[in-house]
Amino acid sequence: MNLSTANLQRIEEVLAHAWAKSTCKSYSSGLLVFHVFCDKKSIPEPQHAPASSLLMSSFVSTIAGAYAGQMITNYLYGVRAWQILHSVAWCLNEPEMEALLKAATNLALASSKRKKRQPYTINFITVLQENLNLDDPLDASVFACLTTTFYAAARVGKFTVRRLDIFDPHIHVKPSDKCHEEDRNGLAVTTFHIPRTKASVNGEDIYWARQDGPTDPEAAWDNHESVNQPPANGHLFAYHFKGGYRPLTKTKFLERLRSAAHDAGSTLEYLLRGLPFDVVKAKGRWASNVFTLYLWKHAQIMAPYMQATPQLHESFARYTMPPIR
Template sequence: DLERIEDVITHAWAESTRELYGSGLLVFHIFCDNKSIPKDQRAPASSLLASSFVSTIAGAYAGRTISNYLYGVRAWHILHGLEWSLNVPEMEALLKAASTLAPTSSKRKKRQPYTITLISSLRDHLALDNPLDAAVYACLTTTFYAAARVGEFTVCRLDVFDPAIHVKPSDKRQEQDRNGLTTTTFHLPRTKSSLDGEDVYWARQDGPTDPEAAWIQHQEVNQPLADGHFFAYRFKDGYRPLTKAKFLERLRTVAREAGLEPLQGHGIRIGSTLEYLLCGLPFDVVKAKGRWASDVFTLYLRKHAQIMAPYMQSTSLLHEAFVRYTMPPVR
């Protein structure tokens, strides 16, 4: 029974989260070894020990990293059914102080967003009749216009594709609203925040970054199997699922060829959010589309004045548009 409880409770955390927490647990045990803390005093950890742990590594890591390391120790306690009791006000103050004391080298620059102009430039340096390039460009445009995470449309390794977990061509469908507007929807069987899966979607776009045209090109070049990986590409006599590493590596290479600075993968979702805001979509709509759990995405936004311009006019352009859309026609 105890083994079954451990097996089940492990799935409370995503695989990537477990890996991160594992790093935190390692740092905790190194701290305890250096302090000569006996093993029987490490778990359950006292509030004093937890506070000492955070205080010791403050100034060596980013504040968020320290928080995640502490959560890793907490998860270890939960997994083994041990009590986890802290002086919460003291710990909150320590974590806030740890963020203040974080070394400059640990502070990330704000992620630069992908833009339609950048994506168009990358397209010009991709060979879209090449199996890998066709898959990469289709993946780029889909994740951008669906405001999806890169990891939701790629796999972490070549040997881990699982049709029960990863998105497939058979998970794609078209939907039409009451006004006849069409969207393409993708069911993600499992995501970082939902074991039951989530839907993401895009609509056809004008211009070279149209995700529908990119998907059709990918289909023609690669002919992915209905129950294979969504962005599988032809390789030798078979198929390879598109890994996150290969996807980002190809984008970095193409960016350099185009004389552009390579961007991080997370910049795709940030760029999508910015693009939809610049198109006039309200913040709450964009937040829902991007499935942002909080308002943290606002930290990465650029062009604040352009985003806010429609909301600040003496006669709101958005209000006029809303009235035109919702009010019945005059007879």
């Protein structure tokens, strides 16, 4: 065919771009586990690739129960990707493998499965907002990101970065990627163009529209923009940090929300135990107006406790009654 060595190398170079970098990292773990399995079973090197259907079935069945089902699936596709990249034939007994992967999910240890998380609802987001300081750069960024991902029905990973040092304006969303448009019904929507995703090298557009109530993403964005003034070509949810800017990482985002959710639960718990309002307010570092709103919101829940403790009811009335003019 008169193909040079450079022509053949080019095939491999182009094929390498079929998988995102983050996917390759996950697949590399699968390759390691696969080769350890082969070494322990004394499988000769030439039989590692092309891997027979029987070998791959044995691999999956051997590690079933030791890893989560989805992880085993990723490991299998890691071996598949490596063989495709090196022009090695990939042939499986598909019905058998499909059944084995399903069985691996059923056999996974409970400890390998993530606990079900509380769903994010408008009410839950409202409670979180009450436990965030929207004048704080980080909290303003986190709440804007939360409402954006919620109303855009988008994955958090599309609006955050994995690490502080990997922000890339050609991949990650920026304030300059935000614009206002109208849908076919003439309704105003805010559009964010994600420059690049795993599924599309040309990126994708994600939308939300203004909402009524405290979870309005437009109000949250306006607050973030006012508090942080994120650079046009910086990260969309960059926030002020020690005289500079930090892109919002997924880890920091989830960490702050967990803390806010914990504070929301612990504050009510302390009040229900009858702790004096002054003590709870000081412990939670609540501003006066925010703490009063919190008490009003949970007055119905606290009513039985206040009725049983007259001093608590008197204290509640003192905190929530409007000042005499």
